[in-house]
Amino acid sequence: MSSASNDNPIYGPFFGVMGAASAIIFSALGAAYGTAKSGTGIAAMSVMRPELIMKSIIPVVMAGIIAIYGLVVAVLIAGQLDLPANYTLYKGFIHLGAGLSVGFSGLAAGFAIGIVGDAGVRGTAQQPRLFVGMILILIFAEVLGLYGLIVAIYLYTK
């Protein structure tokens, strides 16, 4: 009984809940920054080149995908949360690590997408050949969030 209560303390699920919350909070923070920063670039560029709107939405879409990574991990973690009797402290630590890894990776990726999207969209309006380079840089920024997702899912399986 005492070992069970040592393995399953009352505060065990706290770590899991914090993991699920931090997964979606930090991912959404990064996605919001990316959307807002590249949105100002799109607004400035569309005044002169409104026909490029379809190409220039891409940074906003990629910033939105960062939030979906966080959502997936948060839903996975929330599905395993349980009463303290069925939820070990180890599981709580694992879930906190998974949530933090996808959350902070998403935050970093969102910052990168925002800054690159702003400058890239403004540049594409003046030199359309820049579009391919902008897409490549955006994909490399997006992959940072994907790495966090992979690590989070790998942690989740432990």
Place this chain on the structure above:
Amino acid sequence: MSNKSKKLTVGGNDGSQSKLSKQRAHDSQDYSAFKVVLFYCSLIVFLPVVTFFALKGFLLERFFTMSDMKVNIGSAVGAVAALHIALGVYIYRAYFGGSKTSQFKED
């Protein structure tokens, strides 16, 4: 004088009509672009969510021996894969379809 005024009004009508038709063409172009962007954005937002829950239900039903953890991970990976396929299709459309619309505009 009346002739001049007539000509002027006719010319003005022509100008306003061409302006109106141009405006309508712009509006229809904007509307079609908006439809395409809205379709792809809703696809990218809703496709992974639908895929996640559909895959979860389907896998649970079909392969009942799989553990709950494996079902969750399989559906999460499937949702992310579907998301990236939708993003790839959007980028392809923006890269090749966007130049097409600008060509039409030049015509």
